[in-house]
Amino acid sequence: MAHDELAHTMSSLMPQAQRELAELVAFRSVADPEQFPPSECEAAARWIVDTLRAEGFADVQALDTPDGTQSVYGLLPGPPNAPTVLLYAHYDVQPPLDEDAWDSPPFELTEREGRWYGRGAADCKGGLVMHLLALRALKAHGGVPVTVKVIVEGSEEQSTSGLEQYAEAHPELLTADAILIGDCGNFRAGQPTLVSCLRGATTVQVQVDTLEGNLHSGLFGGVAPDALAALIRVLDSVRGEDGSTTIDGLPAEASWEGLEYPEEDFVRDAKVLDGVELIGSGSVGDRLWARPAVTVLGIDCPPVVGATPSVQASARALVSLRVPPGMDSDTANEALTRHLESHVPWGAKVTVRKVGGGQPFQADVHSPAYASMAEAMRQAYDGTEMAVVGMGGSIPLCNTLATLYPKAEMLLFGLSEPEAQIHAVNESVSPDELERLSVAEALFLREYARQV
Structure with a gap:
């Protein structure tokens, strides 16, 4: 043939x-x-x-x-x-x-x-x-x-x-x-x-609770702890100033040794908007294939349309962590969970639950x-x-x-x-x-x- x-x-x-x-x-x-x-x-x-x-x-x-x-x-x-x-x-x-x-x-x-x-x-x-x-x-x-x-x-x-x-x-x-x-x-x-x-992956749901119920922002805002603001602080903590994944206890310095991915090609493939910078450090291959990468997949909070002037009592997010070869997904999940729990401000109550993953x-x-x-x-x-x-x-x-x-x-x-x-x-x-x-x-x- x-x-x-x-x-x-x-x-x-x-x-x-x-x-x-x-x-x-x-x-x-x-x-x-x-x-x-x-x-x-x-x-x-x-x-x-x-x-x-x-x-x-x-x-x-x-x-x-x-x-x-x-x-x-x-x-x-x-x-x-x-x-x-x-x-x-x-x-x-x-x-x-x-x-x-x-x-x-x-x-x-x-x-x-x-x-x-x-x-x-x-x-x-x-x-x-x-x-x-x-x-x-x-x-x-x-x-x-x-x-x-x-x-x-x-x-x-x-x-x-x-x-x-x-x-x-x-x-x-x-x-x-x-x-x-x-x-x-x-x-x-x-x-x-x-x-x-x-890369493997682990996905967790993180929920932050601060109040028994929502409060009027005019009467209580500025003093009452806002669960949505607390969640935003937590989510911001998983990235450094340059956008690199920074999870306590999780190494993020490995290098990729194979075919390289030129930055200009990645910008085109990813359809990055003009003037917007790529995140992280090292080569594209390092960041994409050799290092852990965290992504916030979604947040439950009031949408802009229909929002009321309220201090939020509860908010939650779905967070994904991609895990490179050589790193155990379960160990990475434990590090991510500890990090999220330890970075919640104001003594807010936090619950982290694993919802999926793979090595x-x-x-x-x-x-x-x-x-x-x-x-x-x-x-x-x-x-x-x-x-x-x-x-x-x-x-x-x-x-x-x-x-x-x-x-x-x-x-x-x-x-x-x-x-x-x-x-x-x-x-x-x-x-x-x-x-x-x-x-x-x-x-x-x-x-x-x-x-x-």
Whole structure:
């Protein structure tokens, strides 16, 4: 099977891929019952079950995981003595944020200026479609040469550990010789990339209480302790003057040794406004991939519209801490909790509660599978050599899989290049990236079957 033949077949499969991705994006599958009904996630899981069965998968199951969500599993038997490859994606998505700020409806796949827009188009419903494309192209040229397991998670974005707990309780289910995690992205569009490390994460909710109830600011303001002001002081304490993460007892001086990320490129990719400075010190790689990074995800307090002249009795925030490889997520959570508790002013009452998290991950970049994928990507991208970078995000399942299957080779790649704007308004996927990466995956599976 020549690369050109495979690429031609892949091209012919793209209209079907667009239709299927549109069906997937239409599910409002945010795994948070406080925002979206669980029926949306359940419907997405059923769609995946039906699709895998139609593709010839056996033993297809919607697994009920301990966090109350479902992950979909399927097995596609390969030739006798063929290696087993596990393909991973997730169907749950981030909330759309301000739906009115989208240029097209977030749950309606829309083609515009050469990209397909919709929540989950890149992260990570597109990752599932990528896996399906690779398998279909191989079937069109003699069949899939490996045994394939597919696992599609239902709560990756919430970091509630449902699939990790299920895998630990059923360690035989996801055993594989190689694992392809389709939930990362190229360094930029057109630059094939594997991700060598992921930051872990811990997320906490911090609540500050000062009064039995709100008070009139004219009668009591200036003396009565304001819970919102106290919370602001606490949140400000986790950053230094230059914006660096400064959490008591948490080291933040490590350096990144891999591919560098020029500041001017980061400014463009992040769409930083003119005149606004980047935060922190060290290189972009240091700050993004090698050091802890704290972010305030949200604050509960009265909105501007409808606010009354009151001293607030209570306020709370959701705080995320990204944890680099080499740092334990649980230890970082303890440091963050102690820091928040110790920096509350005026004797205010504070409660810190962990709501999610996962450990950082470091891949073996010298494995034979990496060499095979490098060659597959080089062919799929017309001679462009593969880059190896870190990623600031987290995929909690990776460490669980690495612990359960220490001999398995794990490769992280996917569709979330900078232009995709995952987790933001106007998320999109490049169909060209989808097509090329699907070709690369198919080439890898063919070559991996020969080597093992």
